[in-house]
Amino acid sequence: MRLGLLSLLIFLPLLGALIVAVLPAEEERGGRKAKAASLFISLVELVLALTLWARFRPGQGFQMVEEARWVGLWGARYVVGVDGISLPLVVLTAILVPLGILGSWGIKNAKGFCLVMLVLEAGMLGVFLALDLLLFYVFWEGMLFPMYFLIGAWGYERRIYAAVKFFLYTLLGGVIMLVGIIALYFLHLKATGVGTFDLRELLSFTPARAAQLWLFAAFLAAFAIKVPIFPLHTWLPDAHTEAPTAGSVLLAGILLKMGVYGLLRFNLTLFPEAARTFRPILALLGLVGILYGGAVSAMQQDLKRLVAYSSVAHMGYSVLGVALATALSLEGAYFVLIAHGLATGTLFFLVGMLYERKHTRLIADYGGVAGALPVLSGFFLMAALASLGLPGLANFVGEVLVILGTYRVEPALAVGAAFGVLLAAVYMLWAYERVFHGPLRHPEDAGLADASLRERVVVVPLLILLLILGFFPRLVLDRAGPSLETVRERVGLARVEAGPAGGIGLGLEAGE
């Protein structure tokens, strides 16, 4: 039994939640102690995550593995470890949680809120760090209820509807994955005589093709709902829109990423043959997501809903890149994850700040507020530009890598994906213009207060990160790259060096 940094990362927030639980509620003073305690814990988490970042050695597979006995009868063990795919996501989680707490400083029933945020943090980190499939599943589903609670208790008007919809959708996907996990366990048991949920051991076992297809589909059920992949996205606009700001930030910033993370971690590596079979359909669905999400975003009246739908479009790039599984497209897909987490997280923070000022999310209720809110307006512009993929900001790198990777395999898809960038420019800039520019539509808006110090502290680090990653994408890709390369090798597609390979029909399998 070896426990260390990773276990500390996972369990410290739970300890923090216990501490918060016994603190006095202090409702009349806004739960100051609870907020301070949870902010402190989440900042310690950030320090731990950065320590992990510093100690990580790229290209060495799973590192800092910690193991302990757990469910002995089933051969399930407590196994956590980090590799290039999980590391940036762990750090992203550790960044967004303290900002989420700080960004929700005025929330009512702060004690409960802080408790839920810390439990969520533990669950999210557990999902990224677990290397045992049963342990992964426990974290995966264990996170469901706190998130449901966050939406349902602190959300907007239709919060209960949105929370229940989120819960049932993800639960349904999750239980189907559970059947897949257990089925994989028994296939491995039958083939090798060893019953294990340990990912590292399962990786050395390849089920028969027919079994792979079923298992791939079972895992896909959970991940496709989480990403979400069109047409399973219908829970997302409701959940993201009705959730409180911190909930939307974590949903968009972390939870959606778990879907793509799952595809990379499990679907592609455990079932490579099936991944090749599912390649065209997933790639197409990714493209549909890009175009559909973009088009629907452009039509939204509600600013928050617009940002929510833009997530469908952005995650479409990730799905497309993961599905094609070339070196470039995987790196791009992965980079989109991080960039989207930062950019869309920022946008949700900013929409929340606007709402706190005017108590409306409708674009039509704003107009020309840039004069009163120059700083917020500037923040929003930068986040919007990042989100629409302006060169120099993080999203650009990811989307370009995906589009390039796609072009080498199937140019037609790349053209469609590139059109999505155009759509993003349309809906983002149009929304920005309608909210912030033009004549001041509501005279009383002239008196709105600009970004407070606390709000600047929340937003500025995210914008700086977007800028840094826009110029130095290697910060992430050097760490993720080797791990993504092993994924690509397992899928077994040749590295594409040359230009367009042309398509045969959709030509996806033969494309390389």
Added chain:
Amino acid sequence: MMPGLAGTLMTPEAWMALAPALSLVAAGVVVLLAGSGSRRPESQLLLSLLGLGAAGFFLGRRAGVTGLVLSGALALDPLGRFAGMVVVVAAGLSLLFAPAYLRARGLVRPEYFALVLFATAGMVLLAGASDLVSIFLSLEVLSLCLYALAAFATGRASSLEAGLKYLVLGAFSSAIFLYGAALAYGATGATALHRLGEAAWGALDPRVLLAGLALLAGGLAFKVGAVPFQFWLPDVYQGAPTPVTAFMASGTKVAAFAALLRLLYVAFPSARWDWRLAAEVAAWASMFGGAFLALTQTDVKRMLAYSSVAHAGFLLVGVSGGTRLGVSGVLFYLSVYILAVVGAFGVLALAGLRPEERWDLRSLAGLGRRNPVLGGAFAVFLLSLAGIPPTSGFMAKFYVFGAALSAGQTPLVLGAVLASAVAAFAYIRVVVALFLEEGEAEVPGVPGLFAVALGLAAFFVLALGVMPGGLMDIAAASSLFAAGGM
């Protein structure tokens, strides 16, 4: 029993098999005698807990002993021991609700405790009964006590109705069981389960034996509340005093499932293909019937009753696998299920401390906001029943579904996970009411004994969800029957 045989029959092992039930009966008699003058339910509770403790002690002493005693009427085996322990825990936990509840409703009478103890004795015997006659006798012992307990709130029409309904339909199910026993005896000339298993090959007419099997299993399915034998269950669960419901929903299910396992695995191993199919059909019907009907309820007590039907279905998934892994899965499931179900009904029993007893969703709205600890405990029980990690309900479902997958029942398991998602919706509606709705819930004061029972249950529901390894090992080691069959 003939006098001359007593010496040879009453071996030390026989006493060992009877000791738990005898100590429960003795405690019941003492409660009746000592309690008739006393109005203090706490002292009666203490005596009852002593009896339960003694029963647990004697069950614990049985470790490692395997065999049949009293001419095969009772089995001393790990399965009976495990199920007996679980029954004792369920009885002990649900008894903790009794004093405050009885006092608030003006029902303080020592009969309550005595009847619970006698019923527990019946359940412990049923968990080890290995002969059609002894199964029937222990079934009757527990059922007769439960009929009276269901009607214990004599001033309330719904309680009397529950008792009467349970009595009439229960008698009907007893008749079904007896008819099945007669057919099985007619076909093979035996009533001991292991003899039935041996004689099955030479049965005069296998069709008669199969008809007997169907009727015997039907009689037990009535007790566990599996479709199509569930009609009594919602009314009885709803009408009975809530601490009684907690006891019925937990203890009866454990004992009856133990008997069902023994009947199917020991007496009818050769008919495995027949009963596996029947159990699968009953599992499908119970899971989906229970889950969908639970969805339509606005009364939480009734919703839990229907969900109990769904849980009978999930347990039948484990039974229908026909494997040892399935048996141990069922045992593990039962042992964590009782914690959640006793806890959930315990929270509802708090409503009985107020003049007007209500369990509808509206009466619970906002409870979790006003008393987060109580609401949180209730949510833990509900999430465990829904099978959401990290509660132990998830580990239980994982175990039985895994066992069924290993037996190749993939469609059944897919159905089971879908049904559990449907059932989860029913539980989530209650959690929504507890925490997310503004409501009129009066925050009940929680008496000390309630707090102890609910706290223990909630703690173990979570602890066994996070660290299920130990109990799983015990359940796996307990999936052994005394006589053949496996």
